[in-house]
Amino acid sequence: MIQLKHVTKEYQIGDDVIKALDDITLDIQAGEFIAIMGVSGSGKSTLLNILGCMDRPSSGEYFLDGVSVNRLNDRELSRIRNRKVTFVFQHFALMEKYTAYENIELPLLQRRLSRSERRKTIIQAASQLGIEDQLSKLPKQMSGGQQQRAAIARALASGAEILLADEPTGALDRKTGETLMSIFHELNQQGKTIIIVTHDPMVAQYASRTIYLSDGRIDQYAV
Numbered sequence: 400m401i402q403l404k405h406v407t408k409e410y411q412i413g414d415d416v417i418k419a420l421d422d423i424t425l426d427i428q429a430g431e432f433i434a435i436m437g438v439s440g441s442g443k444s445t446l447l448n449i450l451g452c453m454d455r456p457s458s459g460e461y462f463l464d465g466v467s468v469n470r471l472n473d474r475e476l477s478r479i480r481n482r483k484v485t486f487v488f489q490h491f492a493l494m495e496k497y498t499a500y501e502n503i504e505l506p507l508l509q510r511r512l513s514r515s516e517r518r519k520t521i522i523q524a525a526s527q528l529g530i531e532d533q534l535s536k537l538p539k540q541m542s543g544g545q546q547q548r549a550a551i552a553r554a555l556a557s558g559a560e561i562l563l564a565d566e567p568t569g570a571l572d573r574k575t576g577e578t579l580m581s582i583f584h585e586l587n588q589q590g591k592t593i594i595i596v597t598h599d600p601m602v603a604q605y606a607s608r609t610i611y612l613s614d615g616r617i618d619q620y621a622v
């Protein structure tokens with residue numbers, strides 16, 4: 400489903416070149432639950448952004464369901480984004496001025512769906528997360544946990560099979576973090592592929608595989 404072949408990502412700052420990812424080769428199968436760990440600056444977010452089609456490799460190839468992402472133009476790339484792969488908490492934000500319903504509707508507006516088809520998808524995603532009675536509320540009228548569920552429902556409504564999250568438990572207390580992870584666990588049981596960047600060993604316990612990065616490379620020896 401996901402294949403990275405010798406992927407490198409470099410950033411140029413003045414005369415310096417920073418190698419954020421250095422020759423990453425990696426396969427991820429449908430239905431896996433992956434934790435990406437490593438010290439600060441090891442390239443975790445860079446890798447997640449490439450997997451999420453937010454960014455392109457400097458060299459090497461990324462195949463998503465057999466399609467070479469490198470060769471897509473911006474328009475094609477943004478089509479793949481949300482359809483196949485989506486960030487659960489893009490900037491952690493729900494749009495403040497939109498209700499939960501409208502927030503969940505956002506990824507659906509890019510598609511040619513009738514209003515009633517959108518409605519069906521929104522209600523289905525909200526029911527899956529147990530927030531079907533919250534749909535007319537604005538984010539500020541919902542609890543933190545309900546907002547999180549609405550953000551996950553938005554990702555689900557997109558229909559993407561691959562859900563990505565960068566430090567989803569970073570700002571949460573332990574209990575809320577565990578509740579969030581049990582939601583991810585359930586979505587994984589239902590067939591979603593989950594990829595989470597984390598510093599939190601509790602999160603990694605939920606993963607079927609942990610990938611450790613060190614200086615932009617996969618650390619073969621970490622356990």
Ligand SMILES: Nc1ncnc2c1ncn2[C@@H]1O[C@H](COP(=O)(O)OP(=O)(O)OP(=O)(O)O)[C@@H](O)[C@H]1O
Nearest residue numbers: 410412417419437438439440441442443444445446
């Ligand atoms: N847009 C950018 N321009 C220049 N350098 C960047 C950019 N983004 C990341 N880097 C550099 O690339 C390296 C990897 O950064 P990245 O954010 O992927 O690390 P990380 O493992 O996610 O770190 P953290 O755990 O602190 O979030 C770092 O040295 C960082 O400074």
